[in-house]
């Protein structure tokens with residue numbers, strides 16, 4: 001029988017088979033045979049051990065369309081990067097890391113600011129300004145009062161999406177809004193430390209409607225950019241590219257070179273300083289990583 005892994009917890013995989021429900025499966029031998037670990041979102045073939053007890057064995061993982069590392073999910077059409085407009089404050093450096101990683105894996109990303117009920121119009125405008133020129137689709141929503149949820153649902157329709165973002169930004173709350181019967185756990189945020197408790201511990205695929213699925217994932221607070229050359233970084237800042245022809249040097253890194261079109265655009269307010277600063281920070285990090293890596297050899 002064929003099904004889809006909707007959840008994996010300590011060695012058990014919960015496989016949904018259309019028309020017949022969920023089976024609790026082990027995946028004995030899969031790693032040995034296919035050298036891969038099953039992921040939420042994987043389409044698999046299972047052998048039923050007991051129809052009554054609804055247990056089975058995953059016998060093979062079907063070919064993946066893609067597999068993300070963080071969050072660890074397979075076969076997604078898009079990622080919805082969720083940050084809170086406030087509480088906790090958005091961390092743009094982390095957002096950039098995430099965007100770079102998704103672009104690198106060729107996963108389309110939508111940026112979604114949740115908790116818009118907590119901020120005024122001016123603050124929201126400032127948030128939107130950071131990524132406006134990068135061309136990402138942006139949504140502002142509130143899981144609390146339902147603002148913008150229709151638009152979010154529109155964006156999800158007919159696709160399998162994964163949410164991603166730090167802890168406490170309201171990923172599970174939004175999924176609850178969209179699919180109220182899913183009953184995701186929602187943590188109470190600690191106001192003092194402005195950090196949500198890590199209530200979502202495992203990725204879980206949720207059926208929204210028809211052919212619309214969404215994966216709830218645990219929050220993360222850091223993301224290390226691996227397998228990326230510093231020279232590659234600028235291609236993940238699409239708003240830089242139109243100013244590049246004005247750089248004096250070919251292969252300009254837009255850091256310390258003179259007559260740099262990107263830095264000129266920055267000075268003229270055509271590029272977000274937040275984005276540019278994060279570009280410099282990530283560039284430096286990749287440069288140092290390189291040094292470290294080669295020293296090891």
Ligand SMILES: Nc1nc2c(ncn2[C@@H]2O[C@H](COP(=O)(O)OP(=O)(O)OP(=O)(O)O)[C@@H](O)[C@H]2O)c(=O)[nH]1
Nearest residue numbers: 115143144167168169170171172173187189200219
């Ligand atoms: N004011 C306000 N609070 C919200 C909103 N959405 C979620 N919250 C609150 O934020 C806290 C964290 O929400 P969760 O949905 O658990 O956050 P999460 O992103 O799933 O967190 P992890 O599972 O830890 O990654 C809860 O106390 C929610 O009630 C919103 O739109 N507005």
Ligand SMILES: [Mg+2]
Nearest residue numbers: 171172199200
């Ligand atoms: Mg959660």
Ligand SMILES: [Zn+2]
Nearest residue numbers: 247252254260
């Ligand atoms: Zn330049």
